[in-house]
Amino acid sequence: MSPLRVFNTLTARKEDFVPQTGNAVRIYACGPTVYDLIHIGNARMVIVWDVIQRYLRFSSYDVTFVRNITDIDDKIINRAKELNWRPEQVAREYTYTFWKDMHRLNVAQPDFEPRATEFIHPMISFVSNLIDIGHAYVAGGDVYFEVSTFKEYGKLKKQKLDELVTSTREQVRSQEELAELKRSPLDFALWKRANPNEPGWDSPWGRGRPGWHLECSTMIKHVLGETIDIHGGGEDLTFPHHENEIAQSESLHNKPLARYWLHNGFVQIDAEKMSKSLGNFRTVDDILQTYSPDTVRLFFLQTHYRSPVDFSSDGLAATMAGLQRLIRATQAVSQHEADYLAGQHAIDDSDFTKAVMRDFRSQFTQAMDNDFNTAAAVALLFTLADKVFQETEAEQRLSYIYALKTFSGVLGLTLEDTSHQLDNKTAEGVLNLVLSIRQTARDKKDYSTSDLIRDQLATLGIKIMDTTSGGHAWEHE
Ligand SMILES: [Zn+2]
Structure with a gap:
């Protein structure tokens, strides 16, 4: 049997896949930040990882698959402000819609699905340890990773330190404020000070919340171990997210975070990049209507x-x-x-x-x-x-x-024949058609037909109410 070969982003070539221990395969794939409905770019990523883990199991590997949920992040806080909800409500609502979409897409549940807020204390220890060994510093209640202390920074992106340009994820803090706090623009937040109206946890550096990259490094360490077999995610996570995970974990443990790094490609819509501003943002929920x-x-x-x-x-x-x-x-x-x-x-x-x-x-x-x-x-x-x-x-x-x-x-395909199932939108269209036929019958004073339609719909639990204006309304029990 030919061995499994995988393209490793870290070495930029296809390599024989050899697990660290026997046939046990420990995989971590970055999961969603739960602040909105997931889009089809997210869907591609979860489907890719679902198939990879299914195939490894089919090939008799002993797989432990972990996919996290980012339930505290600046994006969630900003969304909560928009909706006038509490951040926890936003996270809960969109965790639920994510699970629902996963279920509909026949994506198997991961073996573990840790949430960032369940790992706050391990994250605080992780940061303390990085400060102790000189890789991180405190500034104004924030803690930053000092990128220049990790000589291999840029090895995943394949760029030298001076060629790298930061792309900081959506920030509650302003760029000017960040520039004052950070020793170098490449330094990234491990811990962020919380404003009084923002969610936060007590830490040695005051009340705050973890930076996004930190959660993955910490959860990998605690759920899977210091070195895992495969780390995955979308291509857009390579830099800075995965580069920063490597910097944090490898500075602390002095060993590789993952043996193989696998990244899936982008999704474009009608040859254009999908984005909210272009208005071509397609959610899974929307696509599954059709x-x-x-x-x-x-x-x-x-x-x-x-x-x-x-x-x-x-x-x-x-x-x-x-x-x-x-x-x-x-x-x-x-x-x-x-x-x-x-x-x-x-x-x-x-x-x-x-x-x-x-x-x-x-x-x-x-x-x-x-x-x-x-x-x-x-x-x-x-x-x-x-x-x-x-x-x-x-x-x-x-x-x-x-x-x-x-x-x-x-491959996770059910081959279920859905051609005889109606989605809600279609069913509503059919119902409106039936109601317009009934209306035509009433207009012609053909009450036996209109009553027949009303009674038959009633047996399906659909109640028709004729309004005084000659129209009608319906409700489904
Ligand atoms: Zn991650």
Whole structure:
């Protein structure tokens, strides 16, 4: 069996993947900052990591997968001000919507999902230790990491210190104020002093909150250990987020934070960068009104995770047509035939099934072992669908279907036929159509038809109220 090879951002090349200890694989992927509905760029990242961890488990690795939730951050505080909510409410609300979206996208739960606010004390110790060994300094109630004390800073981004330009994440504090506090513009906050109306925790440096980068370093240390096998995230997290995680952890532990760094590519919308200001910001919630979760997943998996993806309606429509072919293939043996054949012997036990599984497993792993080449793996699913349609014997068709479902499952595709399910928007459209037909009947004084519609809707729990103005309202019990 060829070994798994992965592209390591740290070394900028593809390498054999060798776990630190036996076949145990410890993975950490940066999770969302819960201040808004997640967008499809976030969705790509969680789907990529869902598939990576599913595939590693399929390959018999003993996986521990951790994805955090950033539930305290300047973005959350700013959003709370906008909404006139408390920051905890913002974090709670959008943690819930994130989980709901994950569930709909069939993204498996991580083994651990630590939240920043659960690790405040370990974070305070982490910062104290960095101050003690001379890597961090206190300034005006904040604590900063002194970048010049970490000689390898820039090794992930592949730039020297003097070439790096800071890009500080949304800040409650002004740039002028920051310039006065920091010894160098590259220095980044480990701890931020809290203003009186902001959330905060007591620390040796006064009341404050952790900087964003610190939480990942601390949670990795406490949940997984000082050196993990794989650290992942979106390409945009490489700098400064992951560079800063490396600086903090490696200064403190004197050992690598992660053996392999994997980053997924960007999502663009109709060839433009997705951003709130361009108005092309698409949330998962919005996309799932029109497209099934399998369509979204298949759409992303058709492209290698490191390449950029252009998210367009044409692309989604083509994916939807392809997905229909896979779903139809799974339906190519009638339930009656399948039940009969299952009565003869278990389908996964036949020599033919075993041969199909052996053959396709070897092709599937060859694709996925090549830096998780899901595009090639997806192509194999279509080959399996072709085999189903070409096969004349029902029993052998069933073997191909079994393989198709198995390998689709490794990619997290359910192949569930959703073509007969209506989303809320469509159902509402249908209801409005029925109501307008009833209105036409009433206008013609055809009360038997209008009453029939009203009564039938009532059996579905939909109550129609005719208003005095001749219109109507409805409510669903
Ligand atoms: Zn992180």
